[in-house]
Amino acid sequence: MTQLAKARKGMITSEMEMVAKKEQVDLQWLRNQVAEGRVVIPANFKHKGLDFCGIGEGLRIKVNANIGTSSDRAVLGEELKKLKVSIEAGADTVMDLSTGGDIGQYRRKILNESTIPVGTVPIYQAVVEAVNEKGGLIHLTVDKIFEVIETQAADGVDFITVHCGLTRAALEMLKNQGRVTDIVSRGGAFLTTWMLHHDKENPLFEHYDRLLSIAKEYDVTLSLGDGLRPGCLADATDRAQIHELMTLGQLTKWAWEKDVQVMIEGPGHVPLNQIKANIILQKQLCHHAPFYVLGPLVTDIAAGYDHVACAIGGAVAGEAGADFLCYVTPAEHLCLPNVEDVREGVIVTRIAAHAADLARGNKQAWERDRRMSMARKNLDWETQMRLVIDPQKAKQLRAENPPGEDDVCTMCGKFCAIKQVKEYFKA
Amino acid sequence: MTQLAKARKGMITSEMEMVAKKEQVDLQWLRNQVAEGRVVIPANFKHKGLDFCGIGEGLRIKVNANIGTSSDRAVLGEELKKLKVSIEAGADTVMDLSTGGDIGQYRRKILNESTIPVGTVPIYQAVVEAVNEKGGLIHLTVDKIFEVIETQAADGVDFITVHCGLTRAALEMLKNQGRVTDIVSRGGAFLTTWMLHHDKENPLFEHYDRLLSIAKEYDVTLSLGDGLRPGCLADATDRAQIHELMTLGQLTKWAWEKDVQVMIEGPGHVPLNQIKANIILQKQLCHHAPFYVLGPLVTDIAAGYDHVACAIGGAVAGEAGADFLCYVTPAEHLCLPNVEDVREGVIVTRIAAHAADLARGNKQAWERDRRMSMARKNLDWETQMRLVIDPQKAKQLRAENPPGEDDVCTMCGKFCAIKQVKEYFKA
Numbered sequence: 001m002t003q004l005a006k007a008r009k010g011m012i013t014s015e016m017e018m019v020a021k022k023e024q025v026d027l028q029w030l031r032n033q034v035a036e037g038r039v040v041i042p043a044n045f046k047h048k049g050l051d052f053c054g055i056g057e058g059l060r061i062k063v064n065a066n067i068g069t070s071s072d073r074a075v076l077g078e079e080l081k082k083l084k085v086s087i088e089a090g091a092d093t094v095m096d097l098s099t100g101g102d103i104g105q106y107r108r109k110i111l112n113e114s115t116i117p118v119g120t121v122p123i124y125q126a127v128v129e130a131v132n133e134k135g136g137l138i139h140l141t142v143d144k145i146f147e148v149i150e151t152q153a154a155d156g157v158d159f160i161t162v163h164c165g166l167t168r169a170a171l172e173m174l175k176n177q178g179r180v181t182d183i184v185s186r187g188g189a190f191l192t193t194w195m196l197h198h199d200k201e202n203p204l205f206e207h208y209d210r211l212l213s214i215a216k217e218y219d220v221t222l223s224l225g226d227g228l229r230p231g232c233l234a235d236a237t238d239r240a241q242i243h244e245l246m247t248l249g250q251l252t253k254w255a256w257e258k259d260v261q262v263m264i265e266g267p268g269h270v271p272l273n274q275i276k277a278n279i280i281l282q283k284q285l286c287h288h289a290p291f292y293v294l295g296p297l298v299t300d301i302a303a304g305y306d307h308v309a310c311a312i313g314g315a316v317a318g319e320a321g322a323d324f325l326c327y328v329t330p331a332e333h334l335c336l337p338n339v340e341d342v343r344e345g346v347i348v349t350r351i352a353a354h355a356a357d358l359a360r361g362n363k364q365a366w367e368r369d370r371r372m373s374m375a376r377k378n379l380d381w382e383t384q385m386r387l388v389i390d391p392q393k394a395k396q397l398r399a400e401n402p403p404g405e406d407d408v409c410t411m412c413g414k415f416c417a418i419k420q421v422k423e424y425f426k427a
Numbered sequence: 428m429t430q431l432a433k434a435r436k437g438m439i440t441s442e443m444e445m446v447a448k449k450e451q452v453d454l455q456w457l458r459n460q461v462a463e464g465r466v467v468i469p470a471n472f473k474h475k476g477l478d479f480c481g482i483g484e485g486l487r488i489k490v491n492a493n494i495g496t497s498s499d500r501a502v503l504g505e506e507l508k509k510l511k512v513s514i515e516a517g518a519d520t521v522m523d524l525s526t527g528g529d530i531g532q533y534r535r536k537i538l539n540e541s542t543i544p545v546g547t548v549p550i551y552q553a554v555v556e557a558v559n560e561k562g563g564l565i566h567l568t569v570d571k572i573f574e575v576i577e578t579q580a581a582d583g584v585d586f587i588t589v590h591c592g593l594t595r596a597a598l599e600m601l602k603n604q605g606r607v608t609d610i611v612s613r614g615g616a617f618l619t620t621w622m623l624h625h626d627k628e629n630p631l632f633e634h635y636d637r638l639l640s641i642a643k644e645y646d647v648t649l650s651l652g653d654g655l656r657p658g659c660l661a662d663a664t665d666r667a668q669i670h671e672l673m674t675l676g677q678l679t680k681w682a683w684e685k686d687v688q689v690m691i692e693g694p695g696h697v698p699l700n701q702i703k704a705n706i707i708l709q710k711q712l713c714h715h716a717p718f719y720v721l722g723p724l725v726t727d728i729a730a731g732y733d734h735v736a737c738a739i740g741g742a743v744a745g746e747a748g749a750d751f752l753c754y755v756t757p758a759e760h761l762c763l764p765n766v767e768d769v770r771e772g773v774i775v776t777r778i779a780a781h782a783a784d785l786a787r788g789n790k791q792a793w794e795r796d797r798r799m800s801m802a803r804k805n806l807d808w809e810t811q812m813r814l815v816i817d818p819q820k821a822k823q824l825r826a827e828n829p830p831g832e833d834d835v836c837t838m839c840g841k842f843c844a845i846k847q848v849k850e851y852f853k854a
Binding site: 360368376 | 761817
């Protein structure tokens, strides 16, 4: 039985217990959230040694790091290093998006080493194998897609992105209205190419029941993907995007009927002033299923700093109710990220998630900031360095430019404001 | 006559002409905005070779970079380099916050080399000289404060931060209610120490007329400082802060009566969910004078990445109506920034300002993003590299990890989504 099935029957699982303890929330409340589909706990029965993680309404906002090879760069050791630094930097989940090298082997290695939930996009492997084995993605068969999904589920993948809402009707809408960047989702592009070539419906939509039965068997959480997410600000919140989202809302209910856990993926490139509306729309149309946002990036021109554009959008999305932020690295739109890019991407996205947690009144978040601020007032650098988001970088910066007096910093030196007024404001 | 005086008389100045042209706004509308105090053009009569810049409602959001020495580190050459990279990276103004070395000489050098408006906090020099010459800031005299202000104005400083609203009444409020971090503004701490020691009112408040007559003589724009800005999230939007803001609203009207241009400085450390309220409050209490925000930082724990915490807060503040963002660098709370920190601080804050400009519907901003996105769709890397916020970093990242095929990148390699669906969505 899936977490959802058990929660509905009133059962408390060890997964729920661990999540409730980490989040300091009431166990019965959490069980109810899972039962209502508002919280998912992605935990494939086959993934051993997993540090369980809850995603959804009322919990701390989670951060995902994308790792994985590409056709241009496929070095397993690098991807395992990215996994390690992601976990160290505070990622709650990783997705293995490999499209180069021995994808199956890499995934099993990553699953074996990961203590946090692992997600994938199975259509990638299905397409890469169709291209390598048969010379083109148009040779991909429906059976092949589901074989790959079944294999990945059996390997222990905790959640999978499946672009089930990218229907012919949505594509028709996209074609009629026009767009600046058309389709930028890789999975979305694969499916579109296949659908248009064969003049057929999206197999992940048409055979959704087949998908649900695999997901149910292993308790794989479905992350219903947004293949038509906007790839630039000008395309945001258009008919194609919203049509797909409405379909995902319908598919959410169908999944719940089969006891399958679901979350919804969201945009993309979105202007700051449209983010809140996008979150409200998702929460309403998808019946409060957890919302997993890819960004949103608040400008198209920040390549090299898209992690910052993403942090701005992610924080605002989180405040408005998004539950799960997919990181973006400085390499986005330019190249496959290296290990350092991954580290920076995770930390910066964690800052966004934390800022949103604070805005949402999360008590643990407020307690940490208060303790940090007390340490700052007391010029207690040791405690500050323990509570800061990235002690390694903070210590390094301070060491590179050490102050004349130990208790201050070189910004203000002996004219430190806090030090000056200390005696006047003694408690 | 100041820009404000001329605007009120219906005169069009060359400063207004340059600003209107750069911003692509109607000249009469701009003159009216200046006349109503909603836009300032900081331009000291004595500062020659200035590229005029308008700050306020209806204009592009501006970014300030703080440079300057400290008692622990005072190397003029470094500060001039920071000035250079700030301008190159897109800063609209700089503030020279020097408190170490020959402050007067450094300021004159910076003014001489700066093509963008230069701001200062005169109380810094006044206090540093009192400490160095007389052994303590308590020996600072009221005349000394105004002498320094007069000197700086005569040197050509375009805008000055003056903490005129930090009154005894506001301090009393702070003492009564208590705070986690008391006072974190350097200028605020200097004035508080002096006021409490001498049991006197803030001289910048008490002798506000004397300040106004200097400001009027040189057309120095007053940036009414927030000496009681919150230094941590827990202290945000408290009685002390709001009391000071209310006083600044009153002082704004007095300045306008004397034809002096005014902007208002704002917090500080503010939780994401309180930012909009802070902007609305400032705009109402201060009669729509331009709002210059110092951050806001949306968490206390991001030292090492406070430029990101600032970008999140700055973007949200900008969307809500803030007109001018003071950058924060990765060195904030740790040490005096180096040249690279300054560069990164400016670029990241520019991203925040741009994201807010987009949210506010700025046409120039939308046009740039649209052109970037068209280039992305066309796999036109040359145009992308011209339109990106920091071509240097984008080119470097791409070069470090070059793709197998020139038209894509190593993220997706030959599985590039855009390339795949291109033929299906030909215009």
